[in-house]
Amino acid sequence: xxxxxxxxxxxxxxxxxxxxxxxxxxxDGARVHSTLAIRRNPDSQESAPPLExxxxxxxxxxxxxxxxxxxxxDYENRGEQLVIRSVPERFSLSVVTWIxxxxxxxxxxxxxxxxxxxxxxxxxxxxxxxxxxxxxxxMARFRTRIEADQKAYPVLLSNGNDVDRGELDDGRxxxxxxxxxxxxxxxxxxxxxxxxEKRDTFTTCSGRDIDLRMYVEPRNAEKCDxxxxxxxxxxxxxxxxxxxxxxxxxxxxxxxxxxxxxAMENKGLNIFNSSCVLASQETATDMAFQRIExxxxxxxxxxxxxxxxxxxxxxxxxxxxxxxxxxxSQFSADMGSPTVKRIEDVTLLRTAQFAEDGGPxxxxxxxxxxxxxxxxxxxxxxxxxxxVVRMIHTLLGPELFRKGSDLYFQRHDGQAVTTDDFVRAMExxxxxxxxQFRLWYEQAGTPMLTVSDEFDEGQGVYRLTIEQTIPDTPxxxxxxxxxxxxxxxxxxxxxxxxxxxxxxxEAEAPTxxxxxxxxxxxxxxxxxxxxxxxxxxxxxxxxPVRVRYPWTREQLLFLMNHDPDGFxxxxxxxRLAVDVIQRLIGSPDDAAxxxxxxEAYRKLITDTDLDQALVAxxxxxxxxxxxxxxxxxxxxxxxxxxxxxxxxxxxxxLRDDLVACYQRQQETGPYEVTPAAIAxxxxxxxxxxxxxxxxxxxxxxLAVRQLNEADNMTDRMGALRALVNxxxxxxxxxxxxxxxxxxxxxxxxxxQWFSVQAxxxxxxxxxxxxxxxxxxxxxxxxxxxxxxxxxxxxxxxLAAFHNPDxxxxxxxxxxxxxxxxxxxxxxxxxVTPLTRWRKFAPAYSSQMQSALERIRDKDGLxxxxxxxxxxxxx
Ligand code: HT7
Ligand code: ZN
Numbered sequence: 001x002x003x004x005x006x007x008x009x010x011x012x013x014x015x016x017x018x019x020x021x022x023x024x025x026x027x028d029g030a031r032v033h034s035t036l037a038i039r040r041n042p043d044s045q046e047s048a049p050p051l052e053x054x055x056x057x058x059x060x061x062x063x064x065x066x067x068x069x070x071x072x073x074d075y076e077n078r079g080e081q082l083v084i085r086s087v088p089e090r091f092s093l094s095v096v097t098w099i100x101x102x103x104x105x106x107x108x109x110x111x112x113x114x115x116x117x118x119x120x121x122x123x124x125x126x127x128x129x130x131x132x133x134x135x136x137x138x139m140a141r142f143r144t145r146i147e148a149d150q151k152a153y154p155v156l157l158s159n160g161n162d163v164d165r166g167e168l169d170d171g172r173x174x175x176x177x178x179x180x181x182x183x184x185x186x187x188x189x190x191x192x193x194x195x196x197e198k199r200d201t202f203t204t205c206s207g208r209d210i211d212l213r214m215y216v217e218p219r220n221a222e223k224c225d226x227x228x229x230x231x232x233x234x235x236x237x238x239x240x241x242x243x244x245x246x247x248x249x250x251x252x253x254x255x256x257x258x259x260x261x262x263a264m265e266n267k268g269l270n271i272f273n274s275s276c277v278l279a280s281q282e283t284a285t286d287m288a289f290q291r292i293e294x295x296x297x298x299x300x301x302x303x304x305x306x307x308x309x310x311x312x313x314x315x316x317x318x319x320x321x322x323x324x325x326x327x328x329s330q331f332s333a334d335m336g337s338p339t340v341k342r343i344e345d346v347t348l349l350r351t352a353q354f355a356e357d358g359g360p361x362x363x364x365x366x367x368x369x370x371x372x373x374x375x376x377x378x379x380x381x382x383x384x385x386x387x388v389v390r391m392i393h394t395l396l397g398p399e400l401f402r403k404g405s406d407l408y409f410q411r412h413d414g415q416a417v418t419t420d421d422f423v424r425a426m427e428x429x430x431x432x433x434x435x436q437f438r439l440w441y442e443q444a445g446t447p448m449l450t451v452s453d454e455f456d457e458g459q460g461v462y463r464l465t466i467e468q469t470i471p472d473t474p475x476x477x478x479x480x481x482x483x484x485x486x487x488x489x490x491x492x493x494x495x496x497x498x499x500x501x502x503x504x505x506e507a508e509a510p511t512x513x514x515x516x517x518x519x520x521x522x523x524x525x526x527x528x529x530x531x532x533x534x535x536x537x538x539x540x541x542x543x544p545v546r547v548r549y550p551w552t553r554e555q556l557l558f559l560m561n562h563d564p565d566g567f568x569x570x571x572x573x574x575r576l577a578v579d580v581i582q583r584l585i586g587s588p589d590d591a592a593x594x595x596x597x598x599e600a601y602r603k604l605i606t607d608t609d610l611d612q613a614l615v616a617x618x619x620x621x622x623x624x625x626x627x628x629x630x631x632x633x634x635x636x637x638x639x640x641x642x643x644x645x646x647x648x649x650x651x652x653x654l655r656d657d658l659v660a661c662y663q664r665q666q667e668t669g670p671y672e673v674t675p676a677a678i679a680x681x682x683x684x685x686x687x688x689x690x691x692x693x694x695x696x697x698x699x700x701x702l703a704v705r706q707l708n709e710a711d712n713m714t715d716r717m718g719a720l721r722a723l724v725n726x727x728x729x730x731x732x733x734x735x736x737x738x739x740x741x742x743x744x745x746x747x748x749x750x751x752q753w754f755s756v757q758a759x760x761x762x763x764x765x766x767x768x769x770x771x772x773x774x775x776x777x778x779x780x781x782x783x784x785x786x787x788x789x790x791x792x793x794x795x796x797x798l799a800a801f802h803n804p805d806x807x808x809x810x811x812x813x814x815x816x817x818x819x820x821x822x823x824x825x826x827x828x829x830x831v832t833p834l835t836r837w838r839k840f841a842p843a844y845s846s847q848m849q850s851a852l853e854r855i856r857d858k859d860g861l862x863x864x865x866x867x868x869x870x871x872x873x874x
Pocket of ligand 1: 120122123261298302377
């Protein structure tokens with residue numbers, strides 16, 4: 001496959017002003033009539049270039065230029081391109097193509113899901129519908145007429161406003177949609193199906209009434225309220241925080257079961273994976289409720305950050321994704337607990353994005369090259385990209401940042417632009433120079449900050465030295481120092497925050513500062529420090545970096561108790577737990593576990609004055625994935641055993657406190673999804689999980705009762721998970737069977753049922769996984785089912801996946817090869833755990849490498865999997 005380089009970017013030779021589409025939808029295929037109004041791009045330097053349109057898997061039926069049919073000698077159909085050598089300055093081009101949505105298992109372009117037609121055009125799916133310059137800097141106004149059987153497809157949707165509808169012969173009907181806003185074709189959408197409609201309205205800040213509509217299969221009619229409420233909250237928030245008003249008269253959301261990702265921000269017609277939009281108390285966990293709120297917000301926020309202002313090319317993907325993730329995380333923080341949200345974001349970043357940034361697929365937030373753009377919808381583009389925007393927010397402060405975003409939206413409305421344009425708007429609005437900061441977009445790799453300190457008691461001076469290094473990544477060495485905002489505080493021996501006086505004569509000094517690191521090494525001197533302080537470093541995780549500092553356990557315990565920054569209180573607890581677990585790895589079974597860790601956890605469980613939402617987070621031990629990420633040469637079964645031993649030790653020592661905590665957190669009122677209620681359920685379910693880890697009979701009875709009496713999925717799933725991860729084998733089987741019988745008709749719950757087993761080291765051994773794949777509810781065409789079994793096994797059931805006999809790796813390689821033919825995007829994502837092979841101890845890494853080589857050698861490997869596998873083995 002060919003590599004595409006950012007440095008080769010050229011403006012399009014031709015622009016498209018309008019697109020007129022007519023879809024004739026049938027059971028055996030669809031005919032697409034397209035008429036494009038095309039003109040030469042005045043900004044293009046090329047003289048009389050050929051017209052080149054992208055296409056993929058299309059049967060070309062006819063081509064006409066300005067109404068005159070072209071013969072095959074007038075154009076060249078190269079399969080992936082339709083080329084017309086000679087065209088006028090301005091003309092209309094009509095193309096008719098035939099496609100087969102019913103056989104489209106890649107889920108790109110137009111396909112069928114549970115009997116409905118739907119589309120996914122980002123990044124390059126529109127070319128699977130018709131020939132078109134499929135690049136985001138070609139923006140056109142779309143008019144779309146859809147024709148289909150009226151009974152089977154009563155609902156016909158596309159972007160914009162419905163402008164015409166009517167009946168046709170043979171029981172067919174049509175509907176026409178017009179989108180007044182020019183857009184790139186990746187934002188095009190079409191839906192046709194037998195769907196129920198849920199309606200609501202939203203009145204914008206300028207008093208316009210927006211018609212909000214959700215379309216779902218009839219069986220899901222009662223699962224729309226949460227998404228609709230989330231949408232209204234998002235619309236209001238974007239007005240209040242960013243001054244962004246919605247621009248069309250209708251906003252539609254559709255739920256589909258087969259979808260490669262979470263959701264898609266098509267203009268005025270967002271399409272969602274059912275699992276990311278449908279929720280009811282009985283079927284969705286608290287985590288799902290929160291995820292739905294965040295994804296609905298994310299897609300809605302794209303209307304400005306992505307649609308009104310879009311990307312010039314796919315190298316700029318983080319322009320819309322990084323900024324929009326930043327916006328949705330600000331929104332979630334405002335809707336719930338900012339500290340908890342920050343902990344969740346940083347956990348994902350440090351566990352998975354850092355691993356990506358240190359692995360063979362590492363790439364900058366603005367990549368310089370790619371083979372298959374679908375492989376670049378990564379944690380680096382999304383999560384690190386959001387951190388980069390967050391750092392700009394930190395450096396500028398909220399007011400100047402808002403001035404910058406206002407300028408960006410106003411300056412670039414209706415344009416396709418670059419990350420550099422974004423940074424320039426921030427610079428112009430604030431007067432700050434962000435030239436060095438731009439390296440965050442260009443250099444891959446996670447910076448390492450090595451911090452050392454000394455206290456001069458005689459002078460009352462505390463000196464902090466911070467050294468910055470950025471590791472080499474594929475194709476990048478000898479990197480320049482980056483501009484890093486480093487927030488910190490110092491705590492006195494009584495736990496009080498100390499004023500941070502950088503010059504001895506500074507009068508009013510703050511107790512928290514954001515230091516700006518721009519050099520390889522900095523030393524900061526803090527004056528009038530009465531006694532040796534405990535530093536609270538990188539507060540709020542002010543930059544996506546690793547920090548190395550020789551913390552003592554006393555210091556960590558001190559920070560857990562006293563740091564005014566909730567995030568760093570949590571982080572201190574994590575560092576302490578990591579230290580304890582790491583000491584146990586590979587040590588004899590009777591090695592001592594620090595009693596101070598037990599007492600710190602006892603305090604968390606028993607002190608009801610603490611913020612319970614934070615406590616719920618602090619009780620989660622660092623995950624195996626995070627411990628692997630911190631290891632040099634990971635031995636997963638050893639990490640797994642060490643972590644389990646710490647958990648069991650804590651559970652045994654705190655057994656009575658856990659039972660008391662469980663009882664205390666019993667629900668009295670009705671179910672609600674508030675931070676306090678979520679924290680209560682989380683604490684209760686953590687207590688239950690710990691009790692079952694030690695085979696506690698009272699815990700078992702509590703779990704069985706909770707499973708049978710729960711009025712919500714969080715508690716039901718909490719009890720099921722605890723039983724599944726316990727040694728009570730008969731209860732586990734019974735619980736799983738009962739659960740399946742109750743929810744067998746609900747695909748979203750069945751996905752959770754698959755996942756809880758596949759992720760469990762007790763219920764998810766390879767033979768169990770093979771049984772799940774043979775289960776009647778498993779469906780190889782449905783990405784959610786694939787993710788819930790194969791993804792959960794390889795991504796969460798790490799001890800089983802990393803079985804020393806290599807069976808987990810061989811299994812994954814087999815599944816990737818199988819999926820590569822039907823859905824290469826999903827296959828390429830499933831490979832990820834194998835790509836980290838260099839991270840593991842030799843006995844594991846050599847077998848992982850062999851599994852990758854076996855995939856590499858498969859005949860007819862897709863471009864998606866080819867890129868990931870070859871880069872991993874390089
Ligand atoms: N912008 C959307 C990305 C997306 C996607 C990308 C590749 C293949 C399938 C996809 N579905 C959605 C989602 C978002 O970030 O909002
Ligand atoms: Zn997005």
